Amino acid sequence: MEAFITLTHGAGGRESHDLIESLIVKKVPPLLRHALEGHGLDVLDDGSFIKVGESFIVFSSDSYTVKPVFYPGGNIGELAASGVLNDLVMMGARPVAFLDNIIVEEGFPLKELELIIESLVKVLKENNVSLIGGDFKVMPKGSLDKIVISGFGIGVSQGTPIIDRVQPGDVIIVTNNIAEHGAAIMASQLGMDAENLSLRSDSKPLVKTVLPVIERFRNHIHAARDPTRGGLSSILNEWVKDREVSIIIDESKIPIREDVKTFLEMLGIDPLTVASEGVAVLSVSRDVSSDVTVALKSMGENPQIIGEVVIPEEPAQKGRVLGLTEVGGKRVIKGEALNLPRIC
């Protein structure tokens, strides 16, 4: 283990998971990794839950450090609300309440803070989610670059929340074009005019479009995640890690806008490692997969079946994500995250 924290530790890929595993999870006795008949650190998923009577109460929490604070397609307030609500949706839970912890640097313009909070509240209002608490702190000038927000979401799940466990025979569905959030933030961070490049964050809550589909097909959806930090490759790798299965992806099927692809190619970055903030990845029984895509389309999404979960014949392929190449071969898609900080 290295002696100092690096940016890679926070990038959402394998190094992040290894650090969290060794530094946090292992310090907690197994009995205290979950509470009240629920799941917590025992299953590293989008959220955790407890059971109260017959109800499943689901929780998610994330910190947002995105830079710049305002970017094409959104701002840190809208992102914090959408991101936390989406993690509840990925558990199959309907978001009901939110708490916001805001830390601001002394000297931050009040008008900008107001815009950020209005964006956050707007997302909550439009999705009928209550704001029931939070915290507000100010750090002296120079000790924080502008603002960070931690959001805590509370949801209720009808039926057991979705604990990711892909099954052989599942197909992998992506609900919309990938990598748009990450590309827009990268362009902004590089000082490029992302707006003129037509790059915009895809950040949006999935409560109205994806949650109804998850609720309807709940028993056939074996895993659901939003590919934020670490992108699609990171999530697919988590799903097969230490399992007997592998996921095979037809990369030509992955929905991505041409301008996003060109921009990322220019930088030499694999779009599979780049964050989306308004997209879900679902692992679904093959027999309902076309019903699921039809339902997602009717909600205005642009779903694509991009691959499948298989039991590989070659042992070396177990626990791996494989991409079909144009020449009919396979490449290993690794779960290494893009080492670019403050994407979300």
Add this chain to the structure above:
Amino acid sequence: MEAFITLTHGAGGRESHDLIESLIVKKVPPLLRHALEGHGLDVLDDGSFIKVGESFIVFSSDSYTVKPVFYPGGNIGELAASGVLNDLVMMGARPVAFLDNIIVEEGFPLKELELIIESLVKVLKENNVSLIGGDFKVMPKGSLDKIVISGFGIGVSQGTPIIDRVQPGDVIIVTNNIAEHGAAIMASQLGMDAENLSLRSDSKPLVKTVLPVIERFRNHIHAARDPTRGGLSSILNEWVKDREVSIIIDESKIPIREDVKTFLEMLGIDPLTVASEGVAVLSVSRDVSSDVTVALKSMGENPQIIGEVVIPEEPAQKGRVLGLTEVGGKRVIKGEALNLPRIC
């Protein structure tokens, strides 16, 4: 309204409350200030709650930005866990689960992070609280001064949670010596050797000592808060704000260690404005007040009755906190917080 955020906005006094009221609470439609038959932003208390079946699920969240990260008597990890659990206790809830959102500056020593997390987990373990989730982010060198932690606590209350509403005839009980956390942090921030000065933070969880007393006398306790940011004066003022009552305090009864008092006098600081992190303030029916102090003493606390809630004869005294002076007069104790950042 000023054009920029100042340190006073984050100090926990009246300016903090006014900002939160205008910038956050007012932006949220009244129906979305609470959820599921519970309370949230409609009552600015230590925590919020929802009702699930016959159970009250209580939530609290706070961000910790304390500087230095390690100080005499504790560190930011221990503080985050104790602080969040104490807010649940002040609602009359038994803490069951915790989520930690950690943001670290690139280059932070791994060994120190490990100590911080071990301290946090130790508090949870000793109080039988599960760690069920969280988030871990890294910010580039220079964009964050070391580390901040946001904690999210989940508790269960037997019976309606305590929503602060002091009653005429109540007495005010402080469970232990005040101002020790703030004094220790101030000494450290000023570069003094707090350890040699014998100043130590009082930070500790109140789950084992104060919660059992609150649970036993629940129906007779009309308000309970821990006097952190803003200190005792801030809380007492919140309790009487816009009410017909006033609180009269005998300042000579307030428990405080002599060295803490001397140190703060030296700096010209009123101890009533200084943060404690292991103390509760209770507003209790007079008829059970001696039973409550006996019970608290038996748990190892050092409780003192410091004042009472009255309906004042003079209208000018309504909604005010008054301190009895040594010459038998009264001074107004204002709810203005000490403008010292990163105390907690």
